[in-house]
Amino acid sequence: MACRVVFCFSCILVISCCLIILNPVSVKSEWNANDYLKKEHSLVKPYADDRWDYIGSTIVTNSYVRLTPDQQSRKGAIWNKMPCFLRNWELHVNFKVYGKGTELFGDGFAIWYTKERLELGPVFGNRDYFMGLAVFLDSYNNDVQGKHNHGHPYISAMVNNGTLHYDHDRDGTHTELAGCEARFRGAAYDTSLAVRYEHNRLTVSVDAEGKNSWKKCFSVDGVHLPSGYYFGASAATGELADNHDIISMKLYDIAVESVDDGVDYRNIVPSAENFAPHRDHVHGEKGESSSGSGWGTFFYVLFILLVISGVIAAGYYLYMKSTEKKRLY
Numbered sequence: 001m002a003c004r005v006v007f008c009f010s011c012i013l014v015i016s017c018c019l020i021i022l023n024p025v026s027v028k029s030e031w032n033a034n035d036y037l038k039k040e041h042s043l044v045k046p047y048a049d050d051r052w053d054y055i056g057s058t059i060v061t062n063s064y065v066r067l068t069p070d071q072q073s074r075k076g077a078i079w080n081k082m083p084c085f086l087r088n089w090e091l092h093v094n095f096k097v098y099g100k101g102t103e104l105f106g107d108g109f110a111i112w113y114t115k116e117r118l119e120l121g122p123v124f125g126n127r128d129y130f131m132g133l134a135v136f137l138d139s140y141n142n143d144v145q146g147k148h149n150h151g152h153p154y155i156s157a158m159v160n161n162g163t164l165h166y167d168h169d170r171d172g173t174h175t176e177l178a179g180c181e182a183r184f185r186g187a188a189y190d191t192s193l194a195v196r197y198e199h200n201r202l203t204v205s206v207d208a209e210g211k212n213s214w215k216k217c218f219s220v221d222g223v224h225l226p227s228g229y230y231f232g233a234s235a236a237t238g239e240l241a242d243n244h245d246i247i248s249m250k251l252y253d254i255a256v257e258s259v260d261d262g263v264d265y266r267n268i269v270p271s272a273e274n275f276a277p278h279r280d281h282v283h284g285e286k287g288e289s290s291s292g293s294g295w296g297t298f299f300y301v302l303f304i305l306l307v308i309s310g311v312i313a314a315g316y317y318l319y320m321k322s323t324e325k326k327r328l329y
């Protein structure tokens with residue numbers, strides 16, 4: 001009887017854990033509730049306003065802004081002209097990455113919130129040693145044979161105080177805050193990225209599966225970014241190429257209460273308290289993929305429950321044996 005009770009209790013716990021863990025996808029509409037668009041920091045069709053600068057290989061059409069064409073050795077970028085003084089915000093980027101290549105293509109593009117702007121360079125078309133935040137959407141695996149290898153396309157974030165070098169040969173693994181794999185290239189449907197910065201927590205989500213819902217890529221606490229930096233996007237091609245198109249960039253002032261702590265956020269230096277915990281990436285290991293960590297937690301909880309059930313069952317068995325012996329005497 002006691003064993004049945006323990007077994008039923010374990011089953012209920014396991015089912016409850018499954019329901020919690022296997023629901024990492026949030027509905028897109030939830031994110032926009034009570035938020036509002038900041039037009040001065042947004043880029044929308046037909047791109048007729050004068051709030052953005054376009055440099056390098058960038059071309060503007062009525063339906064997209066192409067950072068690079070599907071041609072070798074191109075660099076292009078767009079930069080918002082207005083510095084952003086919001087403390088909490090969420091940026092939605094609707095984009096398209098595609099080209100003729102089926103096996104070889106690259107290199108990807110980056111979304112920026114930085115002090116500097118309009119400086120073409122080696123990091124996905126933008127300058128290295130930047131100050132601020134970068135979110136990289138890296139479509140080419142430069143580190144195939146290395147111990148830091150992970151699957152691509154790969155999304156990661158980096159915070160820089162102007163002293164760190166982005167290492168293309170290692171796909172930035174040493175300096176990333178976190179990352180996840182996401183098949184955003186060559187999709188037949190819309191692909192989008194959400195970057196949310198709320199109370200020093202950075203959350204990156206992606207909609208790359210045509211489900212019209214956000215899937216969390218990673219979330220990191222302890223990210224300190226100043227106000228007054230600029231939003232931008234850049235892309236580069238090298239020996240490999242792709243079209244890197246921005247359809248829209250929409251910035252929302254998210255409706256959360258700001259804490260008046262007396263800090264002048266225009267003057268703080270960008271910093272991050274935590275970098276990726278697993279620097280030595282191995283094949284198949286993901287930064288903080290929500291589905292990956294969910295299954296890991298699931299099997300961990302299941303293992304603990306089995307151990308507890310086993311201990312209780314063994315205790316009950318030993319107790320019954322001892323009472324049997326007493327009855328024999």
Ligand SMILES: [Ca+2]
Pocket residue numbers: 107138139140141142168171
């Ligand atoms: Ca790369």
